[in-house]
Amino acid sequence: MLLWLLLLILTPGREQSGVAPKAVLLLDPPWSTAFKGEKVDVICWGISHSPAQGDTSWYRDEKLLKIKHNKIQITESGNYQCKTQGSSLSDAMHVEFSSDWLILQALQPVFEGDNVILRCRGKDDKNAHQKVYYKDGKQLPNSYNLDEITVNSVSGDNSKYHCTATHREFYIFDKKETSNHVNIRVQELFLHPVLTASSSTPIEGSPMTLTCETQLSPQRPNVQLQFSFFRDSQTLGSGWSMSPKLQIPAMWTEDSGSYWCEAESVTHSIKKRSLRSQIRVQRVPVSDVNLEIRPTGGQLIEGENMALICSVAQGSGTVTFSWHKEGRVRSLGRKTQHSLLAELHVLTVTESDAGRYYCAADNVHGPILSTWVRVTVRIPVSHPVLTFRAPRAQAAVGDLLELHCESLRGSPPILYRFYHEDVTLGNSSAPSGGGASFNLSLTAEHSGNYSCDADNGLGAQHSHGVSLRVTVPVSRPVLTLRAPGAQAMVGDLLELHCESLRGSFPILYWFYHEDDTLANSSAHSGGGASFNLSLTTEHSGNYSCEAENGLGAQHSKVVTLNVTGTSSSRTGLTAVGVTGLVLSILGLAAAAALLHYARARRKPGGLSATETSSHSPTECQEPSSSRPSRIDPQEPTHSKTLAPMELEPMYSNVNPGDSNLIYSQIWSTQHTKENSANCPMMHQEHEELTVLYSELKKTHPDDSAGEASSRGRAHEDDEENYENILNPGKDKVQDFPCLCNT
Incomplete structure (x- = not known):
């Protein structure tokens, strides 16, 4: 308590709080002891460190002497004090007036660390010899026979000094004299420091200022001091500093302890320590824990970085933060630091990082949890895969094709678009993820490259192209018989040509005679397929014939072939030309009746010079009606021996006189009236004789155009063929040949 009062008195600026600074006494001459009869001037200094202005109160041994100017002259021993306007009572200064022959004088004032001058003086100083100085009864070294000595760095240790000297008395003998004892009064260079803190119970995390307060003597205002601060035995800050203040940015619980400071004069090495002060740092429990996700809202795209920021509104000291994810036992991370905020970074998030998160904060009072925050991770779509789904392995015209596009990864909803040769077909959305489909009814134009793309707003991805070939079923093939002459004869090389005018390749063709397979042939491009047969x-x-390309077989119409004679009979037919002329005249009479009869028997297949008329399956058996489709190109071929047909030739090569026309008998047979219209090839009992003729142009060796025309007519429809037509201009029956039955 006394130290605090002393500090209040000596600290500059205390006058603002009602306590004025002390006045200071100075002696002139500045010695503490004088001989009686001598006079000493005493000067009083006020707060301006200069002689006081105005009235000054003077005291000796605490008694008021007078009120006068700032300077008085004294002749009596005692403790002197003064007081001026604006200052408080000065410290006492003792002045001794001695009646002894030898005195010891000390220079005043003396401060801590000063070098003190001691002077041994006699009344008749010229007669004083062999001066010796003593401290506490012991002779000081190097002090013999000196008028004055200097004692270095004295301190207020209550040591007593005196001196001795000799003088000749009555000019007879020397007498040794001893001076008075002087207790050197050492004044404080500066007061003992007092440590003050901006708060004795600071809150954790708050700043604090420590101040080491002291005051220099007004008589030594220019002395430099330095300061140092300590907690327990640990030095704070950077050590010694010229500033009496230490700023601590933040105080924590572990900063609680005993604090003190030191002040030291730079030149005199006078060091003084303050009393210890206990400082206890108060801890504030955490509150209002909050978890924030960045990017804001917790909406992330796979591959991005995520920051989990845990913060508290209040809380002091060391806070331990931890982060947790729903479904996981262990925490994602933990940090302990002097902060109200901490971050945890998750690099390159994946789909598994989606979910609910929370964080916790604890500063010894127990963990406080944040609310749950949901994190969603959106996944860009992967490259989609386009697949075809058709009712059969090979897509065909008329099939309903399903185009299915699917990305195996990607956050819904996903929009799929379908393309055919870069032309958009349509789009479809998958709200829950997965794939989407688009249906297409196939035509031949739908062959080509298909692709799709998928887009969920995070960037579209395109599939690889998929090629589709739409197979066209074969149309009903046309069988054409190609012989060297108009009449197929034994020994001729007959070409059977089968062709479907529509259908995707490859096409497998099968050739049949009656119900027996002759052969097969595959066509990889247009033109059909052929089979050669040496006739008997x-x-x-x-x-x-039959055509097959994997989408079902198609059968041609039946073509009937009549092989006559031998290859040598072609010459004999020419020899009977004259006879044919006679017969043609006789035949004119029967032409009208024959024409009417032939038209009644006409069938859709028509007649040709080398084939019989074809018949409906309901009228006569057709090989394809009971024969299964042939799709195996490796199936062995075979033929069956054919029964000879019963033909009765009656006429041949009848020449009506026109050099370019001849009439040839095609065939004649006996048949019943009931069955003649249905199966003319079948041999029946009670047959009638039927004769059919055909009007043919002569073929010259250089008539290539005529041959081409004849072959061209092999592909014409049955409705374009004629048989047994009466020529009004010639009054005769003529028949236009056809080598095929379509």
Whole structure:
């Protein structure tokens, strides 16, 4: 308490709080002891460190002497004090007036660390010899026979000094004299420091200022001091500093302890320590814990970085933060630091990082949890895969094709678009993820490259192209019989040509005679397929073919072939030309009746010079009606021996006189009236004789155009063929040949 009062008195600026600073006494001459009869001037200094202005109160041994100017002259021993306007009572200064022959004088004032001058003086100083100085009864070294000595760095240790000297008395003998004892009064250079803190119970995290307060003597205002601060045995800050203040940015619980400071004069090495002060740092529990996700809102895209920011509104000291995810036992991370905020970074998030998160904060009072925050991770779509789904392995015209596009990864909803040769077909959305489909009814134009793309707003991805070939079913093939002459004869090389005018390749063609397979052939491009046959009489009969490209077989119409004679009979036919002329005249009479009869028997297949008329399956058996489709190109072929047909030639090469026309008998047969219209090839009992003729142009060796025309007519429809037509201009029956039955 006394120290605090002393500090209040000596600290500059205390006058503002009602306590004025002390006045200071100075002696002139500045010695503490004088001989009686001598006079000493005493000067009083006020707060301006200069002689006081105005009235000054003077005291000796605490008694008021007078009120006068700032300077008085004294002649009596005692403790002197003064007081001026604006200052408080000065410290006492003792002045001794001695009646002894030898005195010891000390220079005043003396401060801590000063070098003190001691002077040994006699009344008749010229007669004083062999001066010796003593401290506490012991002779000081190097002090013999000196008028004055200097004692270095004295301190207020209550040591007593005196001196001795000799003088000749009555000019007879020397007498040794001893001076008075002087207790050197050492004044404080500066007061003992007092440590003050901006708060004795600071809150954790708050700043604090420590001040080491002291005051220099007004008589030594220019002395430099330095300061140092300590907590327990640990030095704070950077050590010694010229500033009496130490700023601590933030105080924590572990900063609680005993604090003190030191002040030291730079030149005199006078060091003084303050009393210890206990400082306890108060801790504030955490509150209002909050978790924030960045990017804001917790909406992330796979591959981005995520920051989990945990903060508290209040809380002091060391805070331990931890982060947690729903479904996980262990925490995602933990940090302990002097902060109200901490961050945890999750690099390159994946789909598994989606979910609910919370954080916790604890500063010894127990963990406080934040609310749950949901994190969603959106996944860009992967490259989609386009697949075809058709009712069969090979897509065909008329099939309903499903185009299915699917990305195996990607956050919904996903929009799919479908393309055919870069032309958009349509789009479809998958709100829950997965794939989407688009249906297409196939035509031949739908062949080509298909693709799709997927987009969920995070960037579209395109599939690889997928090629589709739409197979066209084969149309009903046309079987054409190609012989060297107009009449197929034994020994001729007959070409059977089968062709479908529509259908995707490859096409497998099968050739049949009656119900027997002759052969097969595959066509990888247009033009159909052919099969050659060296004719015998057994080769007469019904021929057909079948086309197959994996989408179902199609059968041609039946073509009937009549093989006659031998290859040598072609010459004999020419020899009977004259006879034919006679017969043609006789035949004119029967032409009208024959024409009417032939038209009644006409069938859709028509007649040709080398084939019989074809018939409806309901009228006569057709090989394809009971034969299964042939799709195996490796199936062995075989032929069956054919029964010879019963043909009765009656006329041949009748020449009506026109050099370019001849009439040839095609065939004649006996048949019943009931069955003649249905199956003319079948041999029946009670047959009637039927004769059919055909009007043919002569073929010259250089008539290539005529041959081409004849072959061209092989592909014409049955409705374009004629048989047994009466020529009004010539009054005769003429028949236009056809080598095929379509």
